[in-house]
Amino acid sequence: MPNPMFEMRLYLLQRLTAILMLPMVIGHLATIMYATRSELTAASILERTQSSPWLVVFYTGFVILVSIHAPLGLRKIMGEWLRVSPKLANRISVLLFLGFLGLGLRGVWALTGGTMS
Amino acid sequence: MSHLTVRIWRGADEGEFQDFSVPMRENQTVLDVVSEVQRTQDQSLSYRFACRVGVCGSCAMMVNGKPRWTCRTHIRSLKSSVVTIAPLRNMPRIKDLVTDMSGFIDKWGKAGNVFESQRDRGDAPALVDPSSPMRKVADAAIECINCGVCHAACDVVSWNDAYLGPAALNRAWSLVNDERHSGKKETMMAAMGDGGCGNCHSQGNCMAACPIGLSPTRSIAGLKKMSLMSLLGGSDA
Numbered sequence: 149m150p151n152p153m154f155e156m157r158l159y160l161l162q163r164l165t166a167i168l169m170l171p172m173v174i175g176h177l178a179t180i181m182y183a184t185r186s187e188l189t190a191a192s193i194l195e196r197t198q199s200s201p202w203l204v205v206f207y208t209g210f211v212i213l214v215s216i217h218a219p220l221g222l223r224k225i226m227g228e229w230l231r232v233s234p235k236l237a238n239r240i241s242v243l244l245f246l247g248f249l250g251l252g253l254r255g256v257w258a259l260t261g262g263t264m265s
Numbered sequence: 266m267s268h269l270t271v272r273i274w275r276g277a278d279e280g281e282f283q284d285f286s287v288p289m290r291e292n293q294t295v296l297d298v299v300s301e302v303q304r305t306q307d308q309s310l311s312y313r314f315a316c317r318v319g320v321c322g323s324c325a326m327m328v329n330g331k332p333r334w335t336c337r338t339h340i341r342s343l344k345s346s347v348v349t350i351a352p353l354r355n356m357p358r359i360k361d362l363v364t365d366m367s368g369f370i371d372k373w374g375k376a377g378n379v380f381e382s383q384r385d386r387g388d389a390p391a392l393v394d395p396s397s398p399m400r401k402v403a404d405a406a407i408e409c410i411n412c413g414v415c416h417a418a419c420d421v422v423s424w425n426d427a428y429l430g431p432a433a434l435n436r437a438w439s440l441v442n443d444e445r446h447s448g449k450k451e452t453m454m455a456a457m458g459d460g461g462c463g464n465c466h467s468q469g470n471c472m473a474a475c476p477i478g479l480s481p482t483r484s485i486a487g488l489k490k491m492s493l494m495s496l497l498g499g500s501d502a
Contacts, residue, residue, distance in 0.1 A: 153496070
């Protein structure tokens with residue numbers, strides 16, 4: 149690694165995202181309970197959630213934090229348990245980051261009224 | 266007289282367990298048993314020991330799967346009629362119960378273990394208040410004698426070759442809390458680098474295995490906290 153503190157900065161990033169996500173996970177669970185009170189279909193869930201700009205802000209932040217946090221954890225698991233080389237683990241993690249971010253923001257887009265097709 | 270079955274690792278990284286039978290005695294340690302096998306049954310058995318009384322730390326081996334000082338482990342306490350004895354985990358094996366500890370020792374250096382001082386012999390001795398918070402923290406970590414038991418107990422060491430391990434990081438922690446140490450920044454940089462404290466999973470195996478009850482887990486947690494604070498503070502150490 150060019151920067152000897154690279155790993156430590158990622159470590160810091162993962163801990164900070166974890167701290168920020170802790171209350172958001174609770175908010176997310178509450179939203180699930182609220183959104184799935186009755187019928188469990190995309191249309192009925194969106195009917196309850198789509199009108200709230202607050203949820204768009206909340207989930208945009210949540211998606212970004214998850215996209216950073218989860219690949220960092222998976223990167224360590226790949227290295228320690230699956231013996232994936234650091235270079236490959238870095239590349240897979242970047243792909244996971246982009247994947248989580250893309251899929252997550254696509255979901256948030258649906259909250260704004262964008263279609264889910 | 267009843268007998269004890271002892272399964273002892275023979276060979277290097279490639280090898281197998283060999284069974285021996287030794288008389289069960291009223292008082293015998295695992296080291297006594299290994300010595301008895303070597304003296305009475307197979308003189309080619311290789312193992313290390315020096316003091317026999319828990320001072321030097323050279324007799325550490327895996328006993329029934331756990332790293333222990335064999336001189337301080339009574340057979341009676343194992344409550345088992347079969348005792349399996351293997352060389353310390355996470356180190357290359359040289360022969361039988363003897364491991365190559367050079368990689369373990371090298372990691373101490375990589376963790377910035379060298380004490381640096383700006384003082385010389387003309388200066389008066391440094392006055393360190395034993396009740397100061399920093400000194401208390403250093404004292405809690407400082408009794409380590411490099412036996413390698415915690416290194417053998419650590420799963421992260423077994424997964425990640427670059428990880429410096431609990432003993433080396435515990436040493437780094439005692440140094441950064443030593444107010445006489447002038448190389449704190451260098452020690453901190455080493456301890457929070459790629460193989461450093463951030464790799465620890467806080468499983469606590471090192472703490473559970475330490476024969477003298479030290480807690481490298483706590484030391485590493487201290488290093489993590491210190492390094493996060495220094496990164497958040499905008500500097501690298």
